[in-house]
Amino acid sequence: MTIYSLFILSKSGGLIYHHDHNIPTIEQEKTFSYPLEVKLDVQNRNIVVAYGQRDGIKVGHTLVAVNGLKVTGTQMDDGRHALKVLEDENNYPISLKFARPKLTTNEKIFQASMFYPLYALACQLSPEQRSSGIEVLEADIFRMNCFQTLTGVKFMLISDQKQGSVDALLHRVYELYTDYALKNPFYSLEMPIRCELFDEHLKSTLEQAERSGISNI
Template sequence: MHRVLEDPEQYPISLKFGWPKLSTNEKIFLASMFYPLFAIASQLSPEPRSSGIQVLETASYQLHCFQTLTGVKFLAVVDPRQTGVEALLRRLHELYADFALKNPFYSLEMPIRCELFDTHVRSALESAEKLGVANV
């Protein structure tokens, strides 16, 4: 049996702790559960023209929703202690606008297939993680 910590060739070791990544099916399930709640909250709100749910809080996580003026929603599941999630979601919206909406070959509601978009999103998430902002 190979022991990683006993093997000098394994150094430096980079350990990263966090929640396990959600599978695609889990993301779809979470989104499909969120959208009806969002619509109900918008209709039941005493505020006229309410934008619905912005943050859904539980003891173990928060679900943040950033809705654009066009109705596109960006969701982030984060630790309840995280701060600055809205700024991160705004940055992701900027990247979406720059790399998807300005692309004449992109079709709405389709996956974004753009290496440059992926690179910028990864960079934004890494920067946010270093600052302790969010695990999206």
């Protein structure tokens, strides 16, 4: 099994903790002729695909290399501006490598805030009273499991799509949360979790889950 990441949301829906455990690197390298079949633009200081897609290269993917030379932001390792190189027809055919960008902290906070109203809406739409809301969300390449505590704190685990039940693992993470976060006299429920012991034990628990299987946690 593969565990990708863990999110902890406060009762009000704010992101108070996130841990990236295994973030897959998705890269596509293709040779292009002139003119480019995709439109590139500068967004957040990076060169990204703004329009068009082909062979796994999709809108939002970031340019990371040109002819094997790494691209950082908009600049290649040899000091040239990547877009200037791509504008010159004499440089074609040209090999470009694109990668799916990593989420920034602000983007993770935004996603957490979006999940909160979806969870509340699921509770309201349920024909059963006292619905537990969204417990499992399945996509084509990943699965999200959500466990809500009695205090309203939510634990969201992102794992590979084929992974079975992770209830035991989520409850174990909750135990770590109560042992190392809640017992801290300087911590309150809405505060971000900043605890080295919690970080260490969480990482160890997730690694053990991947090695031995959820049933042994």
